[in-house]
Amino acid sequence: METWTVVALGIVTLAVGTHAKDNSWGGLYPRESASREVRSLDGLWNFRLSPLHDPDKGFREEWYAQPMCKTGPVISMAVPSSYNDVTQDKALRDHIGWAWYDRTFYVPTRWQSDNLRVVLRLGSAHYNSIIYLNGEALTSHEGGHLPIMAEITKGVVYGKENLITVAINNTLTPETIPQGSIIHHNDSTRYPPGYFTQSYNFDFTNYAGLHRPVYIYTTPQTYIDDILVTTDIDGKDGIITYNVTYSTSQEESQHLLGVGCSIKVLNNKGDHVTSAMGCYGSILVTNASLWWPYLMAEESGYMYTLLVAVSDETGRLDIYPQKVGIRAVGWNSTTLTINNRPMYLRGCGKHEDADIRGKGLDYPLVVKDFSLLKWLGANSFRTSHYPYAEEIMDMADQEGIMIVDESPAVGLSGFGETLMNKHISVMKELVRRDKNRPSVIMWSVGNEPQSNQAAAKDYFSKVVSATKSEDSSRPVTCVLNRPKEKDQAGRSLDVILVNRYYSWYGDTGHLEVIKLQTVTEFSEWHALHNKPVMISEYGAGSIPGFHMDPAFTWTEEYQAELMVQNFEAFDELRSRGYFVGEMIWNFADFATPQGHTRAAGNKKGIFTRNRQPKMAAHVLRYHYHKVANISLIADQIPLCFTSLMSENNDF
Numbered sequence: 001m002e003t004w005t006v007v008a009l010g011i012v013t014l015a016v017g018t019h020a021k022d023n024s025w026g027g028l029y030p031r032e033s034a035s036r037e038v039r040s041l042d043g044l045w046n047f048r049l050s051p052l053h054d055p056d057k058g059f060r061e062e063w064y065a066q067p068m069c070k071t072g073p074v075i076s077m078a079v080p081s082s083y084n085d086v087t088q089d090k091a092l093r094d095h096i097g098w099a100w101y102d103r104t105f106y107v108p109t110r111w112q113s114d115n116l117r118v119v120l121r122l123g124s125a126h127y128n129s130i131i132y133l134n135g136e137a138l139t140s141h142e143g144g145h146l147p148i149m150a151e152i153t154k155g156v157v158y159g160k161e162n163l164i165t166v167a168i169n170n171t172l173t174p175e176t177i178p179q180g181s182i183i184h185h186n187d188s189t190r191y192p193p194g195y196f197t198q199s200y201n202f203d204f205t206n207y208a209g210l211h212r213p214v215y216i217y218t219t220p221q222t223y224i225d226d227i228l229v230t231t232d233i234d235g236k237d238g239i240i241t242y243n244v245t246y247s248t249s250q251e252e253s254q255h256l257l258g259v260g261c262s263i264k265v266l267n268n269k270g271d272h273v274t275s276a277m278g279c280y281g282s283i284l285v286t287n288a289s290l291w292w293p294y295l296m297a298e299e300s301g302y303m304y305t306l307l308v309a310v311s312d313e314t315g316r317l318d319i320y321p322q323k324v325g326i327r328a329v330g331w332n333s334t335t336l337t338i339n340n341r342p343m344y345l346r347g348c349g350k351h352e353d354a355d356i357r358g359k360g361l362d363y364p365l366v367v368k369d370f371s372l373l374k375w376l377g378a379n380s381f382r383t384s385h386y387p388y389a390e391e392i393m394d395m396a397d398q399e400g401i402m403i404v405d406e407s408p409a410v411g412l413s414g415f416g417e418t419l420m421n422k423h424i425s426v427m428k429e430l431v432r433r434d435k436n437r438p439s440v441i442m443w444s445v446g447n448e449p450q451s452n453q454a455a456a457k458d459y460f461s462k463v464v465s466a467t468k469s470e471d472s473s474r475p476v477t478c479v480l481n482r483p484k485e486k487d488q489a490g491r492s493l494d495v496i497l498v499n500r501y502y503s504w505y506g507d508t509g510h511l512e513v514i515k516l517q518t519v520t521e522f523s524e525w526h527a528l529h530n531k532p533v534m535i536s537e538y539g540a541g542s543i544p545g546f547h548m549d550p551a552f553t554w555t556e557e558y559q560a561e562l563m564v565q566n567f568e569a570f571d572e573l574r575s576r577g578y579f580v581g582e583m584i585w586n587f588a589d590f591a592t593p594q595g596h597t598r599a600a601g602n603k604k605g606i607f608t609r610n611r612q613p614k615m616a617a618h619v620l621r622y623h624y625h626k627v628a629n630i631s632l633i634a635d636q637i638p639l640c641f642t643s644l645m646s647e648n649n650d651f
């Protein structure tokens with residue numbers, strides 16, 4: 001007999017460990033300026049797992065009170081990286097529960113004599129984390145994928161060694177986002193005593209660890225806490241509306257009386273364009289260079305910099321460089337627009353995923369992925385199924401790649417109040433982190449919830465309206481997959497995104513039904529909701545190097561032909577005026593838990609996990625350039641699939 005329990009490992013110990021307040025504002029990304037210094041804590045940290053059957057051990061033995069190497073064996077662990085795949089140890093790969101990291105670092109005495117504020121910031125720790133500084137609990141955070149910030153001015157010792165310890169628990173429960181369950185296998189004839197496994201309702205590996213960079217940085221005592229920027233266009237001019245919030249350390253709060261803000265707008269070469277005074281207001285940029293998506297204008301991703309300065313009554317300045325892309329997003333019942341022109345999303349569903357590092361930020365991979373997106377002629381991707389690293393979002397801003405920015409709420413069910421409140425908090429954290437990004441053109445509150453459940457109606461109406469109250473300048477969606485007659489979420493959304501796998505999960509092998517089924521389905525979604533619709537996932541698995549003609553499932557030919565059939569449907573739907581985009585699943589093969597429906601991972605990538613093109617990538621590249629009205633020179637298309645495309649009238 002197996003029992004499914006809601007009591008997850010480590011939740012008890014989370015309570016034990018959490019003396020520190022949960023901090024939901026991750027702060028502005030650490031950037032250097034004339035007033036701010038940034039130091040990286042990335043590199044090799046010390047690492048140890050809590051034993052599977054004694055999850056509380058690290059708390060009981062206070063592993064955070066001194067360097068872990070003094071309380072037992074440690075291994076080196078790369079930061080940023082997931083911990084799962086970096087060693088040969090199966091127990092580490094498959095661990096459930098607490099994992100412990102620590103390292104030492106120095107803070108210069110100058111930071112103290114200069115009366116600076118010192119802040120610690122972790123880009124993400126998956127899933128629950130408790131952070132200790134010099135043996136004291138400093139802060140805690142629930143949920144991966146979003147930043148954690150804590151002031152450490154008083155907790156650090158200047159000019160001496162400091163110890164930072166991070167305890168991370170990857171356990172997912174029915175009340176975490178995303179959800180999961182711990183299954184206790186109690187049948188002693190089949191399992192050893194205490195045997196348990198983690199299950200979850202999504203197919204990507206639940207990688208864990210310190211996935212993104214860790215920094216300490218300084219600000220003056222009176223500092224810029226947040227900047228909100230929205231933009232609009234008026235003929236050839238751009239309008240930047242801004243609001244700067246500032247704060248100060250408690251003892252110095254009287255300084256806030258004399259605080260003032262000034263703004264300089266610089267162009268993308270760093271030259272001065274215009275200036276403004278005041279902590280909020282609007283700035284007119286005459287004859288503005290607009291932010292355009294890739295291939296929609298000669299120059300895409302144009303960004304200005306707002307050099308925001310806050311000074312206190314002593315005249316001391318805090319300066320933060322805030323990038324701004326001037327653009328206007330609009331939507332109605334049929335169309336999405338950018339700068340008053342209709343936009344059509346040619347994109348991919350992606351994952352943060354690579355061998356060895358798992359979900360760890362890896363700069364070469366970031367550059368490679370954007371290079372491949374542009375090679376494809378893609379103009380967008382969805383951050384399926386969680387918020388991506390800020391460094392990736394920076395590239396999207398800069399390269400003109402539009403983003404459907406998704407929360408970690410994948411595969412939700414149940415829809416109770418606790419889950420909803422948590423979901424709303426996550427949306428607030430996400431919007432607060434990414435609100436100023438020109439690349440973000442839509443929020444997605446989640447992927448494939450069980451939206452046929454009655455409770456989904458009220459739940460999504462509340463989550464969507466909470467998201468809109470944080471940001472009304474972008475449409476809000478949720479990626480759906482339930483039958484439209486049963487779905488309860490679509491009515492609350494601005495744009496309908498649907499995942500469909502015709503001739504893969506249904507009618508497998510029957511490529512000839514794709515066009516009819518896709519056109520019928522998406523026209524009905526539009527008719528039902530009178531909203532723009534797009535396909536957010538379609539595709540087929542292919543094992544690179546598997547070939548059969550006529551096409552057969554799992555071959556590169558099958559994946560490519562399935563796509564060509566889909567393109568016919570998309571072209572037809574686009575001509576009807578309400579179909580606003582297509583995103584292939586997936587950009588690259590990615591890791592999944594072991595299972596008989598996945599062959600060493602999900603193989604629906606058009607690139608291999610190592611970012612080499614399958615036949616499908618070339619086919620998509622041809623299609624995306626054609627949709628963008630850009631012709632590719634015939635000899636750039638390898639011969640192996642020109643015959644495939646010539647069978648299709650569209651090519």
Ligand code: GCB
Binds near residue numbers: 499537604
């Ligand atoms: C889906 C999910 C995605 C899966 C994909 C698949 O609908 O949204 O996370 O990876 O299907 O390949 O089955």
